[in-house]
Amino acid sequence: MASKPRHEYDTIIIGAGISGLACASRLYEHNYYKQKGKLLVLEARDRIGGRIAAVDVLGNRLDTGANWIHGVGTDEKPNPLVSILPHKRYRELSGTVVFGRKTGRAGGDGGAGCDTRETPDGWVKVRHVEPESTNSDQAGDLIVPSEVAGPLSGALWQMLGSLHETAIRTSPKKAKATTMLDAVVHDPGRKEMYATIPKAHHGSLDGMPQTIEGIEAAPLVAQSAEHLEDQPSMSLAEYALDDFEGDQVFLQDGYTAVVHEVARQIATDGIIQTGIKVEQIRWDEDPIRVVTDSGIFTAKQLVCSLPLGVLKHEQKTTNVSNPLFLPRLPEAKTKAMSSLGYGTLDKIFMVYDNPWWNHGPYLDILKKGLVGSTTVAAQTNSDGDIEGLDTLTGFTDELSGIA
Ligand SMILES: Cc1cc2nc3c(=O)[nH]c(=O)nc-3n(C[C@H](O)[C@H](O)[C@H](O)COP(=O)(O)OP(=O)(O)OC[C@H]3O[C@@H](n4cnc5c(N)ncnc54)[C@H](O)[C@@H]3O)c2cc1C
Incomplete structure (x- = not known):
């Protein structure tokens, strides 16, 4: 005998990661969804944010998932994340090291965050400079021949x-x-x-x-x-891909600040229920029946923001007696799920009592950060200025939340 639905909603969103939360918040802008019982977000964990999360280590917050905004964008094409950042409290990565080509102008300024000087023997001195500082004496030099850079x-x-x-x-x-x-x-x-x-x-x-x-x-x-x-x-x-142009930044308050900003209203108004794991979605019933470990919910519409890994796992186990989707999803959807792939991205934090390592030149470079546009090779324009500066790779000593 089928159990009786516990709650009936207009729209249920499964997953309170950033995509499920963004979807719910957008719907909640409409007065229709502000009425009681219209909208619900179901989340299996006891917290929101999904792969955006943080832990406390010795009183410091560490972002265990996302923490890096890959370009704040430009006026013409701003990164939408930036517009929702609380009070815009972000900052650039400290310092950049840039390989520049010959400027044709000794002492020429290579652009924001860098300073390149060509020496008489054709080498370019590359300095890392604090973004807010114009005092290049503070910076250590890294010398790279311009024709090799x-x-x-x-x-x-x-x-x-x-x-x-x-x-x-x-x-x-x-x-x-x-x-x-x-x-x-x-x-x-x-x-x-x-x-x-x-x-x-x-x-x-x-x-x-x-x-x-x-x-x-x-x-x-x-x-x-x-x-x-x-x-x-x-x-x-x-x-090598930049989603957006502009500075690459960390958030002063960590990436979870974005989650809390996006979820602020819906969390206050009780739209999100955590600690409820969806076990089965009977999507061809009207209304759709969502079976969870805490009872049954129904909805006229369902938005599924489950991660690709969960969906792929589900595809592999379609023969089990209790599949997540009943009936099986249409072929167009299963094909799309199969054709998409993903890699593994883990973070490992190691905490030491003392900094035991040497401060050789390589570490100093890492410490200062090697972050910038990584795709465009440096070019000299007709005025002799460097355009499209190229850096090697991205490292930084900045961990948001660490004093
Ligand atoms: C280590 C790491 C570092 C990253 N760094 C960056 C970065 O620096 N910058 C960047 O832009 N991106 C980064 N990313 C990627 C970014 O974190 C993700 O793309 C984004 O958070 C995914 O959001 P989502 O809502 O699509 O999925 P998720 O955050 O995975 O949300 C899905 C939600 O569904 C819930 N769920 C799963 N199964 C069920 C169920 N059966 N019932 C109910 N709920 C369920 C999950 O608990 C989860 O909360 C990083 C990712 C990782 C893992």
Whole structure:
């Protein structure tokens, strides 16, 4: 005998991650949804935010999921996240190190956050400068020959592209057993890099496998953000994509500030119910029946914001007696779910009593941060100014929430 519905709603949203919350908040702007019993968000965990979360470590907040806004956008194309940031309390990553090409103007300013100076022997001194500071004496210098800077970072991206091809060609079984370091060392594209960089700088290339492994430490099979069905491939290319132009920023109050801002009204008005796990969605009934571990809910419309991993897992287990979707979802939806892939992104925080490490030049560079536009090679325009500055990769000593 079917159990009696506990609550009847107009629209139920499953999942209180940022997408479910954003959807609910947008609906809640309409007076219709402000009426009692029209809208509900069901969340399995005992908190909202999903993959945006934070923990407290020795009194410091650490963002365990998202913490980085990939570009605040421009006036013409602003990042919508920025418009919902509470009081806009964000800040740029501290310091940038930029490889610039010759400016043709000794002492020329390379642009925001950097300062490049060409020395008489054709080398470019690159300084990292605090964004708010114009006093370059504070900065440590990193010297890179101008004719090597472009090809060097070009080689990195060429290498990533080559790895992408390798990953597509490798069988899933082999890709499972292949570490990223192995893949880089044996990649055919690696040989080509040596041909494009002068011999004196091959040392920099020697360190590239570790650099790439540092970005993506998972085995080859896990590099799957844009894979074809059943074919592993690389997500490294994502590092070359800027969703939005503009500064890359961390939020002073952590990414959870965005979640709380988006959810503020609906949380106050009791639209979200946490600690309720959806176990089955009988989507062809009218109204739709949502079976949970805390009883049955019904809705005329249902928005499912469950993660792709949950949906894929569900596809694999369609034969079990209690599937999540009953009946099975239409083919167009299951096909879409199969064709999308994802990688693994874990964060590991290590907390030490004392800073035991040396402050060699490499660490100092990491500490200052190497963040900037990573896709566009530096160009000199007709006025001799540098455009499209290129940096190597993104590291920073800033963890939002850490004093
Ligand atoms: C370690 C890490 C770092 C990241 N860093 C960044 C970054 O710096 N910048 C950036 O822009 N993005 C980053 N991301 C990506 C970003 O966090 C996610 O894209 C985003 O949070 C996903 O939101 P969502 O609402 O789609 O999914 P989720 O946040 O996963 O929300 C889905 C919700 O559904 C709930 N749910 C699952 N099953 C059920 C069920 N049966 N019943 C009820 N509820 C259920 C889950 O508990 C969850 O709350 C990072 C992700 C990770 C993991």
